[in-house]
Amino acid sequence: MFEHGIIIVGGGHGGSQLAASLRSEGYDGPLTLVTAENDIPYQRPPLSKAFLKDPAHDLLPLRPESFYDKNAIRLLLAAEVVSIDLAGGALRLADGAVLSFDGLALATGARARLPKVEGAHLAGVHVLRVVAEARALRDRLQTAEDVVVVGGGFIGLEVAATARLLGKRVTVLEAADRLMGRVVALQISAHFLDLHRSWGSDVKLATPLGRIVGEHGRVVAVETVGGERIPADLALVGIGVEPNVEIAAAAGLTVDNGVAVDETMATAARNVVAVGDCVSFPHHQLGRRIRLESVQNAVDQAKGAAKTLLGRPEPFREVPWFWSDQGDVKLQMVGLPFGATQSVVRGRIEDNKFSVFHFAGDRLLAIDSVNRAADHMVGRRLLAAGISPSPDICADESVDLKGLATRITSET
Secondary structure, eight states, rough: OSSSSSEEEOHHHHHHHHHHHHHHOOOOOOEEOOSSSSSSOOOOOOOOOOOOOOOOOOOOOOOOOOHHHTTTEEESOOOOOEEEOOOOOEEEEEOOOOEEEEEEEEOEEEEEEOOTTTTTTBEEEEOOEEEEEEHHHOOOOOOOOEEEEEEEEEHHHHHHHHHHTTEEEEEESSSSSTTTOOOOOHHHHHHHHHHHTTTOOOSSSSSSSEEEEEEEEEEEEEEEOOOOEESSEEEEOOOEEEOOHHHHHHOOBBBSSSEEEEEEEEOSTEEEEEEEGEEEETTTTTEHHHEEOOHHHHHHHHHHHHHHHHOOOOOOOOOEEEEEEEEEEEEEHHHHHHHTTTEEEEEGGGGGEEEEEEETTTEEEEEEEESSSSHHHHHHHHHHHOOOOOOOHHTTTOOHHHHHHHHHHHHH
């Protein structure tokens, strides 16, 4: 069945997990992981936090190099795929090499989006997605004094918090009227606005970027649409990502806000799957196609895609969860709040330890937790089991939610 073997394109969390899962699922044929990066697959979340703070901080490999050797997984580093011939079962690398395959997995991830404004390509303007970008940002942070962060999402706020810990003057520009507006509750947005301001960052909401000002090819200031000029010898742009779909589209695969896959991670092409930040998939609860950007999603989809390649497909039903560490505060989210009609708070916001439970009617949809890991973990159990305690119960701290979840799941 696999004379030429399986090729995985992409060395992020999804690609590495797919390789591991294929071996754990019993596949013993040729297996190659191709990545354009120079490093073996590594952990991405620390890049905006611990990695930036300490020049001596090393990359954290997802798996040691010996794992790939032991499991006969061929690693091709610094190898860029430029085209895929689906009919011929081959892909071409930038150096001209051609690799044949019987099965193909695309885990090409996403890239940081740059603003379409004057000065976006000046020296000192950074994005953060991969380790090469993190190294460049870390080097510049050592000497920078005035840091402007464009975008009040996870990456922007994580870098803002890290820069403040390093003693930098930090300004955050957010075009919307609240922070992390696409993904968290109003209470969470307001709380993190207060936190970042208390840490010393100047956070400006409803303030779109106008242009980036340079002198001698290097950024010296950031200007808002309203004309305010803010000194900057470093600008970090965190305004979202674009899925890496170009080679998939050129090969004839359907692209719809990502490489389109079905609920088993299969594309329309035979023996071709795709996973992670680069794919859109039909969500079983929402009833529509979505694309998720998270480590957990990439890893869980990779596990399912391995089974699909080996002829044992299963529908993807994992509950999504996310996290963001900003300063000494941990934000954890589980589920998707789309369609929520009410939200209740468990705990005290002023204690910096609380959760917001989102409901559509009486059905629990999602939970956002600040420094409440126990709520997050029980939320994952509740949502996975389809259990919806009432809003009143979730808001009542005298109720043991963990015990309730255990009791209900044992009875069903």
